[in-house]
Amino acid sequence: MRDVAAVAGVSVGTVSNVLNTPGKVAPATVTRVQAAIDELGFVRNDAARQLRAGRSRCVGLVVLDVGNPFFTDIARSAERRAGDHDLTILLGTSDDDPTRERTYIDAFDEQRVFGLLVSPVGDDLDRLDSLRRRGTPVVLVDRDGTGTPFDSVAVDDFAGGRLAVSHLLDTGCRRVAFVGGPATLRQVTDRRRGAASAVSEVPGATLEVIDTPALSVLAGRHVGESLRRRGSRDRPDGVFCANDLLAMGVLQAFTMLGDIRVPDDIALIGYDDIDFARSAVVPLSSIRQPTTRIGATAVDLLIAAAADSTSRRTPANPVFQPELVARASTGGTAGPSSDLPVWSDQ
Structure with missing residues (x-):
């Protein structure tokens, strides 16, 4: 200099x-x-600047699966907003593995990151709380932190699950299957609870839960193949998948041999409304999440927490509302629902 x-x-x-x-x-x-x-x-020399400031200008972001376009879109949005504040995003993926998640958290802690954005694998937040108490701001992403000491930004997954299955029921489905897992993921359990709530209000409707080891296309294909092997009377007439990757796999299994027609034999809906959903061989109905707002809001909350790290500060926990996008896989027409609020602050 x-x-x-x-x-x-x-x-x-x-x-x-x-x-x-x-x-x-x-x-x-x-x-x-x-x-x-x-x-x-x-x-x-950023290392020298970091020694003087005590923190770097980097933000750690740990997501469940960077291969899922939902998290890719969140990361892209967070990166743009961070850049507006001269911050850089460092990305890691836990692959739904608590040990891998801990490794990334420890690595970012050692780098003295400006703050940490995390989509937690489970409910054990002790390691994150340790960082927070030592002065590193932490924001939970895609997880409602209400009742915890953390800022968070999330989507109402209970409402999303309920919205998806209510749509299937409105199209005439009565034997509904929920496909998703692992159950350690809060998003999966909340969407399943919402599905069960919708089914409970329709006489004669039933809900079958089909667990999967991952939220992937391959896991969805295995489920679809197992459903194809059932007799027509034993199959569900509507399937709600916990994300679009699962739904794409189920759709592949149904359509590769052409013996199960979507939606004539089985209606199918996913969750996240990734770009691939609209371009599938049968355009996929889905529950849309506002990924751009999630990523940008997470960074805004992190910056606010860094500016006011006092114990008297009340964490902010905005919760966005999901939207239904009905397409050909449920016999619907394209377009998001317009009667739902965009977000609420709980």
């Missing part, structure tokens, strides 16, 4: 302001300092 200051003919403090708060410096001076930086090939 001293070399840059000498070439630009300014003080070291001015160079520091150009790097950190350029709005405080006259535009002509900024241009002169940037020219000196380019001439010298100067690269700021």
Whole structure:
């Protein structure tokens, strides 16, 4: 920085302001300092800056499955919002594995990240609470943290499960199957509870629960193949999958041999409304989550928590409402429902 200051003919403090708060410096001076930086090939030593500040300008983001477009969209949105605040997102995927999740949390802690965004695998939040109490802001993503000391941003998955199955029931389905797992994921259990609630209100309707080891296309295909082997009277007439990847796998199994027609024989609905849903061989009905708002809101909450780390601060826990997008897989027409609020703050 001293070399840059000498070439630009300014003080070291001015160079520091150009790097950190350029709005405080006259535009002509900024241009002169940037020219000196380019001439010298100067690269700021972030490790040294981190030692002085005590924290880096990086944010750790741990998601359940980066291969799921739902989490990819959240990460992309978080990255954009973080960039607005001169922050960088470091991404890790737990693969629904608590041990792997802990490894990433420990690694980000060692890097003294600015803060941590986490989609927790289970309900044990002790390690995250330890970080929070030591001054590292933590925001739960895709998990309602109401009643915990954490800020969070989530979607009402109970309402989403209820919305999906109510739609199947409205189309005439009475033998409904819920497909999803593992049960350790709060999102899965909440969506299943919502499904059960909808079924309980319709006389003669039943709900079969089919557990899966993962929320993947392959797991969905295995379920679809097992349903194909059943007699027509033993099959459900409506299937609600806990996410779109499962639903895509079920759809593949049904349509590869063409012996089960969707939705004529079995209506099918997923969850997340990923881009692939609308372009499937039978366009997939789904429950849409506002991924862009989830990612951006998570970063906003993290920045607010970092600015006010006092114990008197009340955590914020916004909960977004999901939307039904009805397509050909349930005999519906494309388009989200418009009578639901976008979000509520609980």
